[in-house]
Amino acid sequence: MTSITDHLATVRARVRESLERAGRASDDVTIVAVSKQQSTASIQDAYRAGQRDFGESYVQEAEPKLDALESLDVTWHFIGRIQANKTRAIAARFQWVHTVDRDKAARRLDAQRPTFAPPLNVLIQVNQGAEGQKAGVAPDDVRALAAVVRELPRLRLRGLMTIPPAGLTPQATLARFLELAQLQASLAAEGYGVDTLSMGMSGDFELALEAGSNCVRIGTAIFGGRAGSPR
Numbered sequence: 001m002t003s004i005t006d007h008l009a010t011v012r013a014r015v016r017e018s019l020e021r022a023g024r025a026s027d028d029v030t031i032v033a034v035s036k037q038q039s040t041a042s043i044q045d046a047y048r049a050g051q052r053d054f055g056e057s058y059v060q061e062a063e064p065k066l067d068a069l070e071s072l073d074v075t076w077h078f079i080g081r082i083q084a085n086k087t088r089a090i091a092a093r094f095q096w097v098h099t100v101d102r103d104k105a106a107r108r109l110d111a112q113r114p115t116f117a118p119p120l121n122v123l124i125q126v127n128q129g130a131e132g133q134k135a136g137v138a139p140d141d142v143r144a145l146a147a148v149v150r151e152l153p154r155l156r157l158r159g160l161m162t163i164p165p166a167g168l169t170p171q172a173t174l175a176r177f178l179e180l181a182q183l184q185a186s187l188a189a190e191g192y193g194v195d196t197l198s199m200g201m202s203g204d205f206e207l208a209l210e211a212g213s214n215c216v217r218i219g220t221a222i223f224g225g226r227a228g229s230p231r
């Protein structure tokens with residue numbers, strides 16, 4: 001059986017190769033290990049192998065794990081749907097949120113971010129026209145939401161995030177990633193201090209890196225399969 005340590009080494013090597021192919025610096029990417037539906041023991045295994053950024057999708061599932069791992073120097077990323085009754089916990093316990101897609105969620109996170117903590121790092125999730133996908137703001141509405149987030153003092157807008165629909169050809173997936181990179185570049189040109197492009201998962205992170213991603217969210221390629229239904 002291949003261990004989490006081995007899986008991580010393989011993912012890191014593949015990331016390095018992709019960056020090399022793209023002529024980018026080898027440290028120009030954050031690997032977020034997506035630990036939803038994984039045990040604290042597995043998270044500790046990855047931590048021992050040097051992994052520091054972890055992603056969780058469900059607040060209720062994440063909280064006991066965050067409690068158990070409180071002594072570790074982990075940066076926690078929230079990558080799931082933001083439910084209104086969970087914003088307080090998200091604002092208090094995570095350092096990053098990748099899935100802001102409406103004003104109301106942004107305002108609640110801002111109001112509930114503890115004053116002793118630094119501003120919460122926020123990415124706007126973009127819905128690039130995926131059929132049946134409800135999460136994310138339409139590309140045309142990204143600017144309006146970015147303008148709102150920029151004015152919220154307890155949030156720091158860092159960039160954009162996308163999840164392309166499964167089942168696209170590699171070319172079509174790459175096209176989505178390039179489109180998001182372009183949108184990010186136009187925000188940067190308009191003076192938004194965006195520096196983080198969160199795109200790429202186990203099945204498509206090499207395409208994402210080719211398109212300029214500097215934050216990949218990788219679950220199964222590190223931890224193996226998940227117990228419940230993947231989402």
Ligand SMILES: *Cc1c(COP(=O)(O)O)cnc(C)c1O
Nearest residue numbers: 034079201202217218219220231
């Ligand atoms: C589950 C999940 C991932 C990781 O997916 P894998 O295919 O296991 O790498 C990445 N991003 C989001 C938003 C997820 O929900």
